Amino acid sequence: MEPSRILVVGGGFAGVECARRLERKLAATEAEITLVSPFGYQLYLPLLPHVASGVVTPQSVAVSLRRILRRTTIVPGGAIGVDTRAKVCVVRKINDEIVDVRYDQIVLAPGSVTRTFDIPGLDEYAYGMKTLAEAAYVRDHVIEQLDLAAAGNDEAERACRLQFVVVGGGYAGTETAACLQRLTTAATRRYPRLDPRLVKWHVVDIAPKLMPELGDRLGRKALEVLRDRGIEVSLGVSVAEVGADSVKLTDGRVLPSHTLIWTAGVAASPLVGTLGAETVKGRLAVTPYMSVPGADGVFALGDAAAVPDLAVGGGAVCPPTAQHAQRQGKAVAENIIASLRGTPMQPYRHRDLGLVVDLGGADAVSKPLGVEMSGLPAQAVARGYHLMALRTNVAKIRVGTNWTLNAIAGDDFVRTGFQARRPARLRDFEFTDSYLTQEQVREHTASPAAGR
Numbered sequence: 001m002e003p004s005r006i007l008v009v010g011g012g013f014a015g016v017e018c019a020r021r022l023e024r025k026l027a028a029t030e031a032e033i034t035l036v037s038p039f040g041y042q043l044y045l046p047l048l049p050h051v052a053s054g055v056v057t058p059q060s061v062a063v064s065l066r067r068i069l070r071r072t073t074i075v076p077g078g079a080i081g082v083d084t085r086a087k088v089c090v091v092r093k094i095n096d097e098i099v100d101v102r103y104d105q106i107v108l109a110p111g112s113v114t115r116t117f118d119i120p121g122l123d124e125y126a127y128g129m130k131t132l133a134e135a136a137y138v139r140d141h142v143i144e145q146l147d148l149a150a151a152g153n154d155e156a157e158r159a160c161r162l163q164f165v166v167v168g169g170g171y172a173g174t175e176t177a178a179c180l181q182r183l184t185t186a187a188t189r190r191y192p193r194l195d196p197r198l199v200k201w202h203v204v205d206i207a208p209k210l211m212p213e214l215g216d217r218l219g220r221k222a223l224e225v226l227r228d229r230g231i232e233v234s235l236g237v238s239v240a241e242v243g244a245d246s247v248k249l250t251d252g253r254v255l256p257s258h259t260l261i262w263t264a265g266v267a268a269s270p271l272v273g274t275l276g277a278e279t280v281k282g283r284l285a286v287t288p289y290m291s292v293p294g295a296d297g298v299f300a301l302g303d304a305a306a307v308p309d310l311a312v313g314g315g316a317v318c319p320p321t322a323q324h325a326q327r328q329g330k331a332v333a334e335n336i337i338a339s340l341r342g343t344p345m346q347p348y349r350h351r352d353l354g355l356v357v358d359l360g361g362a363d364a365v366s367k368p369l370g371v372e373m374s375g376l377p378a379q380a381v382a383r384g385y386h387l388m389a390l391r392t393n394v395a396k397i398r399v400g401t402n403w404t405l406n407a408i409a410g411d412d413f414v415r416t417g418f419q420a421r422r423p424a425r426l427r428d429f430e431f432t433d434s435y436l437t438q439e440q441v442r443e444h445t446a447s448p449a450a451g452r
Helices: 013-025 045-052 132-151 155-161 171-190 216-228 270-274 322-341 375-389 393-409 426-430 438-446
Strands: 004-009 031-037 041-043 062-064 073-083 088-093 098-102 105-108 112-114 126-128 163-167 200-205 232-235 239-242 246-249 254-256 259-262 266-268 283-285 298-300 354-358 364-368
Touching: 004 013, 013 031, 013 105, 013 322, 045 132, 045 171, 045 375, 073 098, 073 270, 073 438, 088 438, 098 438, 105 322, 112 426, 126 132, 126 426, 132 155, 132 171, 132 259, 132 426, 155 163, 155 254, 163 171, 163 254, 171 200, 171 216, 171 259, 171 354, 216 232, 216 364, 270 438, 298 322, 322 375, 354 375, 364 375, 375 393
Parallel strands: 004 031, 004 105, 031 073, 105 298, 126 259, 163 200, 163 259, 200 232
Antiparallel strands: 041 062, 073 088, 088 098, 112 266, 239 246, 246 254, 354 364
């Protein structure tokens, strides 16, 4: 028998864990494994605020796929459409060549993209924190504002450049604001012309509470930490309009600022819309085995799938977190192996291990296995969890070394000049306009040239 063609879409937690398990459990004669990813690394997303604040270097949180995967064929590109009837995945390679990759089983783990709304100026002026390039860009931008403020003589312009707005009171927004506030506070000591009192950070969220998933006590503790550092937190408020040098809020306030960092949630990858399958709040509806109903050989997991949370029950779905994605990847691999060998598949079940929020320095709040912690003990748990979750020993050593060096020596506040003359926005990093419609996918795979 010819080996089964297994295609994994996505190089994140879910996709990489699935490919790793398939490599270990299947012989080369049983399966040919291909992974499609626009980048040659697995990004450890939870540490992006540390990249933006310079606590760790970008390469420390980007683990090479070729170091992790030894016999998987890696296709550098992005899946832009899937025809489940023809069993074809349409891929746009990084050189813009469009190819058709045929499969027998496909694992859809394309992750998520930044969720945006129809807010005037948002697409044009906001910065995201979803990709490695965005984190590096945000760091450059923030340091550039300090440089420009120090070099200028207009007091109003200086104050405008030293105000920073973060939209989103979840983990990403809270950690981003907390880590970058520490960066700018430390930086002002190296800028004698800057008044530290002019540096202001704002966190804005439409929700009535900060990080409600943590519970009331830890949510209040995180809020206290932010406010004790001088970060203004506005809850129950959203953004009405964004300009080049101002952010207007729904309560009528206008904040003079050249910096809006948008972290107000995520949405499933647009690839989901090309399948024509049932969705739950934008995520692919799947069975407890993570198979897509009515689509032969199709599995979906991670941020792009509404995986039933059997440990919680009551129709709940698993939250889009790294711990679930990693375990779902392994579970899908086992189910694919079971389907190839004619043994029963197993439903996915995992009890959530808890949450960790690193607020920088000695500040953190954590809830491992339901135990509420704050301060240094919580920070130890948070960083221990991150080190455990990194996939290679090289990555663990790099991140641990970065943390130690930053704690001892601090930051040099160097900006690389990344896209300094060409402002980059949300769409420039996530390529959300690259996907085909469902009809375009069908037309493409039906054409005589398809598959050549």
